[in-house]
Amino acid sequence: MTASMRICILGATGLVGRETIELAQRAWPTAELALFASRDQTLELAGRTWPVSAAAALEGDAAPRGDLAFVALDDEHSKRYVPRLLELGYRVVDKSNTYRADPQVPLVVAGVNARLVDPSVRLVANPNCTTIPFALACGPIATRFGLRSATVSTYQAISGAGIAPLDEFLTDAARGYAAPDRLGRPFASDRYAGNTVPHNGKTDESGFSAEERKLTFESRKILDLPDLAISAQCCRVPVAVGHYINAWITVGQSATAHQLEALLGDERLAPYLRLVRGTAGDGLSALTCLTERDRAFVGRLRADPRNADDRSFCATIIGDNLRLGAATNAVRVASRWFTSADPDLQSPYP
Ligand SMILES: NC(=O)c1ccc[n+]([C@@H]2O[C@H](COP(=O)([O-])OP(=O)(O)OC[C@H]3O[C@@H](n4cnc5c(N)ncnc54)[C@H](OP(=O)(O)O)[C@@H]3O)[C@@H](O)[C@H]2O)c1
The missing domain is CATH 3.30.360.10 (Dihydrodipicolinate Reductase; domain 2)
Incomplete structure (x- = not known):
């Protein structure tokens, strides 16, 4: 792909967003990545510090236009940002539930029905991780x-629920398993750890x-x-x-x-x-x-x-x-529009 390709990743600091950054670099190594989350911040990932902007910046007049956007936000925020990204000229793969039932939006698993992603399509819904x-x-x-x-x-x-429940689960699990009990009593019956x-x-x-x-x-x-x-x-x-x-x-x-x-x-x-x-x-x-x-x-x-x-x-x-069930499929879907440098992320299949 050309050096000028610009890719936006929304929800870049989340579990799926982080995987998407890594895969986008493999698929389109010369592309410019612009990362967005809830607020301006930096993200430490794989030995690199990434600047991350507040997604609200996409709503202003100075919002950057671009080629491809991956949206890894909850339903409410997908609903807010996907239409704006389309307006800004991006082709969009949305990972939330928001557009999956829309008959106008293809719901695509690369390797099963990626034939639906042709140049006329601008928005694709990425299915659920199961x-x-x-x-x-x-x-x-x-x-x-x-x-x-x-x-x-x-x-x-548990990671299917997002980064905050995963971190909570890991903390609970470490605490619970540190208190040996053959019945698992240190764990709470309404929480994920040991349950x-x-x-x-x-x-x-x-x-x-x-x-x-x-x-x-x-x-x-x-x-x-x-x-x-x-x-x-x-x-x-x-x-x-x-x-x-x-x-x-x-x-x-x-x-x-x-x-x-x-x-x-x-x-x-x-x-x-x-x-x-x-x-x-x-x-x-x-x-x-x-x-x-x-x-x-x-x-x-x-x-x-x-x-x-x-x-x-x-x-x-x-x-x-996080990968096959989310980020990998999204990148393979987008490879139908923008050829991937990594053959494993290129979807040649129908
Ligand atoms: N986890 C999975 O296995 C999986 C699989 C398939 C699909 N999905 C779907 O993918 C999406 C993301 O899931 P996830 O697990 O990656 O979630 P997550 O780890 O909880 O990450 C959520 C992301 O949303 C951002 N965010 C929160 N509030 C925001 C706001 N007001 N404006 C802009 N960004 C905001 C967060 O940014 P901050 O860091 O700034 O808060 C973070 O980057 C969801 O729709 C989920 O259903 C998840």
Whole structure:
């Protein structure tokens, strides 16, 4: 990309923003990065001090114009800044929930439906951090065998809640584990450390939380399967990074677990996926994702014994929620507009 390319990162001091800085440097090494957060400050990252400006500066007449913006803010602030960035001429990838349900805005997983990102598109919504690895595993299956239904149970890392809850969790965990107790009594039953809790924010009259509704709605939109029978239950487990997903799926045509493995182990047909062969799941833990942060892992593929017609399978899917589940996908999406210098961040796939 040209030396004059200008990239804005909003929410640069947050967990996803920091990862985005690192990846943007890999993808577009000569680009100028402009970082924004809640206020003027500096950010120490990877041995470098970065100036960060208050995002409110983007609202004034002197706001800098540019080429590409990554927005890693909460819903309320995305709603405030995305329209302004578009007005300033940026192409935008938004990582919040704000635009995901908008029929005018493509919701894109690189490796599944990045074909939607053509030069006419100026805003793309980045899906939820559980939806991305789930869609990477299910997309090739849907294409090859059809996908009828999915039941999903997630075990999500605390970093998915943002930097403040993560830091609080790490402090609580250090304190709790320093006080040996075989029942875990030093931990509070309404906090994350040493605990498993429902991911129950914004539970509505349906009885499902926002996280559960996102996974079901977004999967249907990305896989272009509006009638997919899908249900999810989500919880948080005391892990810093790495979302772990158990899924029960039913495909449209008879298949074997061996055929699913052959498909998901072929990088040309199943991009950005690492297959862990066999049913035991050795080498398939939440922290495995830190060994390859820009891939989803899938394994434990086996027939579901409840169904004798060779169409139902169990699987485990894992992804680094900050990278594969957020920043990496956003950069790969943007590589459809601006060619990446790093081939692993370039999305050549549909
Ligand atoms: N964490 C994940 O695993 C994950 C995965 C996928 C998607 N997402 C989504 O990505 C977005 C960011 O998540 P995160 O985990 O990175 O959050 P985070 O760690 O809590 O970071 C939030 C960022 O927002 C900035 N901010 C707060 N108030 C602001 C304001 N008034 N004006 C401008 N900036 C403001 C913060 O800046 P200061 O440092 O100045 O406060 C910080 O840079 C959210 O929409 C989240 O749902 C997160």
